[in-house]
Amino acid sequence: MGAISNVERAVAALRQMIFAGELTPGSDHLETELAEKLGMSRTPVREAALMLQAQGLVELRPRRGIRISPVSAQDMSDIYDILTELESLAAARAAEAGYSVSDLETLAAAITDMDACLSHDDLRGWAEADDRFHRELVRLGRNARLSMIVSVMRDQVRRARATTLFIRPAPVQSNADHRAVYDAIAQGDASRAHDTHHAHRRHARDMLVALLDKHQFHGL
Amino acid sequence: MGAISNVERAVAALRQMIFAGELTPGSDHLETELAEKLGMSRTPVREAALMLQAQGLVELRPRRGIRISPVSAQDMSDIYDILTELESLAAARAAEAGYSVSDLETLAAAITDMDACLSHDDLRGWAEADDRFHRELVRLGRNARLSMIVSVMRDQVRRARATTLFIRPAPVQSNADHRAVYDAIAQGDASRAHDTHHAHRRHARDMLVALLDKHQFHGL
DNA sequence: CTATACCTTAATGTATACATTGATGTATGC
DNA sequence: GCATACATCAATGTATACATTAAGGTATAG
Incomplete structure (x- = not known):
C-alpha cells in the first residue's frame, strides 16, 4: 500500500535533475532516453513531462524532444x-x-x-x-x-x-x-x-x- | 499537415462540456467513458485530464474517476x-x-x-x-x-x-x-x-x- | 448487530505495439 | 550552384494489452 507511482518518481527525478543542473536549460531530451535513464517506460515519463510543462519547467516539442525551459x-x-x-x-x-x-x-x-x-x-x-x-x-x-x-x-x-x-x-x-x-x-x-x-x-x-x-x- | 492532435481535441471538448455545464462540478467520470464519448482511446483523454488538472478544472482521483472540480x-x-x-x-x-x-x-x-x-x-x-x-x-x-x-x-x-x-x-x-x-x-x-x-x-x-x-x- | 479480515473486481497505472508525421538528407531539374 | 520535390526514418501520438491496487462487498467471529 505504498502508493508511490512511477509518475511521481519521474516528476521528482526530473525536478531534481533540473535543479541540480544535470539537465541544462535549453537542452532537449527524448522521451525514450529519459525513460531508459529512469528505468521505466515512456508512459509515466511522458505524463510527468506534461505536468512539468504545466508548471513551466519544460516544453514538449513534437519530434525534437522534451526541452528544459530556459529562463531569461x-x-x-x-x-x-x-x-x-x-x-x-x-x-x-x-x-x-x-x-x-x-x-x-x-x-x-x-x-x-x-x-x-x-x-x-x-x-x-x-x-x-x-x-x-x-x-x-x-x-x-x-x-x-x-x-x-x-x-x-x-x-x-x-x-x-x-x-x-x-x-x-x-x-x-x-x-x-x-x-x-x-x-x-x-x-x-x-x-x-x-x-x-x-x-x-x-x-x-x-x-x-x-x-x-x-x-x-x-x-x- | 493539419496537426490537430486528439489531446487538443479532448482538452477543447472537455473544457466546452465543463463550461456548458454538461459535466457538472463534483461529478466523477471514468476515463473509459469519456474516451468512448469522445471517440478516442484512453491515452489522449488521460493526457488531457492531466493538463486540465494542472489548471484546476478537474482532479484525477485514483479508482474514482476524473472529478470536475467544484468551486466554492x-x-x-x-x-x-x-x-x-x-x-x-x-x-x-x-x-x-x-x-x-x-x-x-x-x-x-x-x-x-x-x-x-x-x-x-x-x-x-x-x-x-x-x-x-x-x-x-x-x-x-x-x-x-x-x-x-x-x-x-x-x-x-x-x-x-x-x-x-x-x-x-x-x-x-x-x-x-x-x-x-x-x-x-x-x-x-x-x-x-x-x-x-x-x-x-x-x-x-x-x-x-x-x-x-x-x-x-x-x-x- | 457490529467489527474485522478477506476477496472480488473494476478502474487505474504502466508497458508495449503500432500509426502518424515532420525533419533531414538526396536526387533531380533548372 | 540553387531550389524544389521526394524519400527516408526516427520520434512522437495513439491504441491496446496487461499488472496493480484499493473500494466495496461478503463472510465469519465476537
Whole structure:
C-alpha cells in the first residue's frame, strides 16, 4: 500500500535533475532516453513531462524532444513581479487573520535561523531559511491557489539562485525587512504588512535584475 | 499537415462540456467513458485530464474517476483576490509602457461595446466584451506568465458567471471604472491605473461574494 | 448487530505495439 | 550552384494489452 507511482518518481527525478543542473536549460531530451535513464517506460515519463510543462519547467516539442525551459533575465523580472504582488497579498491576509504569537512560531524561527546563518557566513543555510520564511508567509495567507502559484514561480527562481547566491551582496537589509513584516503581521496591521513586504520584494527584484544584466545573463 | 492532435481535441471538448455545464462540478467520470464519448482511446483523454488538472478544472482521483472540480464561494473569493492583484499590476505596467492611442484601440473598442450592450440589455454580450477588456488589459501588461495565470483563474470564474450574471445588479458603475482605467493608462499614470483597477476588482469581488453567500451558493 | 479480515473486481497505472508525421538528407531539374 | 520535390526514418501520438491496487462487498467471529 505504498502508493508511490512511477509518475511521481519521474516528476521528482526530473525536478531534481533540473535543479541540480544535470539537465541544462535549453537542452532537449527524448522521451525514450529519459525513460531508459529512469528505468521505466515512456508512459509515466511522458505524463510527468506534461505536468512539468504545466508548471513551466519544460516544453514538449513534437519530434525534437522534451526541452528544459530556459529562463531569461526578462523572465526573472516577470516572475519577481508576480511574486511581489502575491506574497504581499498573503502578508496582508495573514495580518488580517489575527494570528497569535504561537501561530507565528514557524515564521519567527525562520527569521532567527536566517540571522544565525548569516553570522556564520552560511549562505546556503540562509537561502534555505529564506525559502522557509516565504513559504510559511504564503501559507498563513490561507489561499490555496495563491500558494500553488507562488510555489511554481519560486521553483523557477530557485534555478537562477544557484547562479546569483554567491555574487549578490550579503542579505543583511533583507533580514531587517523580514522582521518588519513579521511585526506587522503580529500586530494585525494588514496594510503595513503588505507595503513592507512589497518594498522588500521590489528591492530584491531590482537587485537581482541588475545583477543578471550586469553578468550578461541571457538564459539559464 | 493539419496537426490537430486528439489531446487538443479532448482538452477543447472537455473544457466546452465543463463550461456548458454538461459535466457538472463534483461529478466523477471514468476515463473509459469519456474516451468512448469522445471517440478516442484512453491515452489522449488521460493526457488531457492531466493538463486540465494542472489548471484546476478537474482532479484525477485514483479508482474514482476524473472529478470536475467544484468551486466554492471561498474559492471564488480566493480567485478574485488573485485576479485583483495581478490585473492591477498589469494595468500599472501597461501605463508605464507608454502606449499610443492606436495601441489602445482594442481596449477602447471593448469599452464601447460594453456600453452598447448595456443600453440594449444584452448581458451576454456585455460579459463577452468585459472578458475582452480584461484579456486585452493583461496582454498590454506584457508579462506572459501573468497572462497565463490570469487566464486560468478567469476560466474558473467563468463557470460561476453563468449563475451570477442574471442576478447581479446591472454593471453600470463597472463601465465607469473601465473608462477610468483606460484614461490612466493612456496618460501613462501607472499608480492611478493600478489603484483604479484594484478598487474596481475589489468592488466586484465583494459584490460577487455577497451574492453567492446570499444565495446559499455552496459549490458549483 | 457490529467489527474485522478477506476477496472480488473494476478502474487505474504502466508497458508495449503500432500509426502518424515532420525533419533531414538526396536526387533531380533548372 | 540553387531550389524544389521526394524519400527516408526516427520520434512522437495513439491504441491496446496487461499488472496493480484499493473500494466495496461478503463472510465469519465476537
